[in-house]
Amino acid sequence: MRAVVRSEYGGPELLSLAEVAAPVPAADEVLIRVQAVAVSVGDVFLLRGEPRIVRTVSGLRRPKQQVLGRDVAGVVEAVGEKVTRFRVGDPVYGESDQGGWAELVAVPERFVALRPGNVDAVHAAAVPVSGSTALQGLRLAGVKPGQHVLVNGASGGVGGFVVQLAKSMGAEVTGVCSAAKAEHVRAIGADHVIDYAAEDFTAAHRYDVIFDLVANHPLSSLRRALTPRGTLVLSAGGGGRVLGPLGRIAAASVVSPFVSQRLRPLAATRNGDDLAELARHIESGAVQPVVDEVFPLGRTADAVERLESGAVRGKVVVEV
Numbered sequence: 001m002r003a004v005v006r007s008e009y010g011g012p013e014l015l016s017l018a019e020v021a022a023p024v025p026a027a028d029e030v031l032i033r034v035q036a037v038a039v040s041v042g043d044v045f046l047l048r049g050e051p052r053i054v055r056t057v058s059g060l061r062r063p064k065q066q067v068l069g070r071d072v073a074g075v076v077e078a079v080g081e082k083v084t085r086f087r088v089g090d091p092v093y094g095e096s097d098q099g100g101w102a103e104l105v106a107v108p109e110r111f112v113a114l115r116p117g118n119v120d121a122v123h124a125a126a127v128p129v130s131g132s133t134a135l136q137g138l139r140l141a142g143v144k145p146g147q148h149v150l151v152n153g154a155s156g157g158v159g160g161f162v163v164q165l166a167k168s169m170g171a172e173v174t175g176v177c178s179a180a181k182a183e184h185v186r187a188i189g190a191d192h193v194i195d196y197a198a199e200d201f202t203a204a205h206r207y208d209v210i211f212d213l214v215a216n217h218p219l220s221s222l223r224r225a226l227t228p229r230g231t232l233v234l235s236a237g238g239g240g241r242v243l244g245p246l247g248r249i250a251a252a253s254v255v256s257p258f259v260s261q262r263l264r265p266l267a268a269t270r271n272g273d274d275l276a277e278l279a280r281h282i283e284s285g286a287v288q289p290v291v292d293e294v295f296p297l298g299r300t301a302d303a304v305e306r307l308e309s310g311a312v313r314g315k316v317v318v319e320v
């Protein structure tokens with residue numbers, strides 16, 4: 001099969017299209033013929049091997065995985081002998097342990113769901129990592145109708161889902177983004193938009209929930225912008241080139257037990273039930289995946305460059 005491969009850590013210029021062996025599904029795996037696959041910030045961490053802490057898992061000197069790509073949408077090509085929930089031909093989406101920038105990928109069935117019936121594969125591929133992160137973070141915060149939720153980084157891949165899901169939960173939503181993307185964030189449902197270059201959101205108001213996707217304010221400032229019993233969801237990468245967000249996560253975990261506010265680091269996990277729930281939100285019209293630009297498989301490097309440019313609204317997707 002064709003796949004986009006790399007053999008060392010570095011930028012998108014190291015990616016090339018190659019013929020590789022097709023994966024064989026294990027007993028609990030679904031083999032998916034990939035129609036579309038997103039490019040996410042996490043893929044770029046693994047591509048570059050930065051922050052360096054990721055190399056303790058992905059390979060210290062050289063990457064263990066040649067083929068990246070986690071958010072896949074396609075059609076079931078084959079199933080392992082223990083798979084019970086999917087059949088050949090089912091339209092599905094899922095979160096693979098990389099390997100998705102390819103024509104075929106094998107994914108354990110517990111990380112797969114039937115994809116929403118009202119969107120194409122390109123829009124379905126925009127959902128898994130970002131949608132699950134948003135859903136799991138809002139669940140962690142226990143958002144209730146009428147609460148005021150602030151989303152720092154509202155115009156990005158995850159932020160777009162947080163804004164829409166929080167609105168569907170009955171929250172009043174404030175999105176923080178650049179002036180250039182303010183209209184977009186309003187269009188996906190934010191009640192208020194703050195241009196981060198013009199206003200420091202931590203200075204004026206207090207919010208019941210802050211969903212932080214940027215990590216550009218100290219914890220003390222974020223706490224100042226929370227109500228006394230408010231919740232801070234820390235989902236951002238950020239941090240230095242070595243440890244990334246670990247310092248901030250450690251600081252939040254140390255402070256949280258001693259204050260009335262809840263400071264909650266989020267490590268989103270793969271979960272097929274969450275994908276099924278997201279599919280229901282999409283089919284009801286409450287959530288619409290936002291796709292910035294679509295590239296063919298042979299231009300995956302350009303898709304990575306587009307994501308790294310900072311100009312993206314929503315998700316960048318590769319069509320296979």
Ligand SMILES: NC(=O)c1ccc[n+]([C@@H]2O[C@H](COP(=O)([O-])OP(=O)(O)OC[C@H]3O[C@@H](n4cnc5c(N)ncnc54)[C@H](OP(=O)(O)O)[C@@H]3O)[C@@H](O)[C@H]2O)c1
Pocket residue numbers: 040041042129130133152153154155156157158159176177178179181196213214216234235236237238266267268269310311312314
């Ligand atoms: N915890 C987890 O399990 C988990 C899972 C997935 C992702 N993440 C992390 O979540 C973060 C966001 O991911 P993503 O996929 O949404 O990234 P993304 O698509 O690149 O979006 C990042 C957004 O941050 C915004 N931004 C940049 N500077 C800002 C500022 N000073 N104030 C407010 N917003 C600013 C950008 O908005 P403008 O373009 O308008 O400037 C951009 O839309 C990343 O750090 C990623 O590593 C964590």
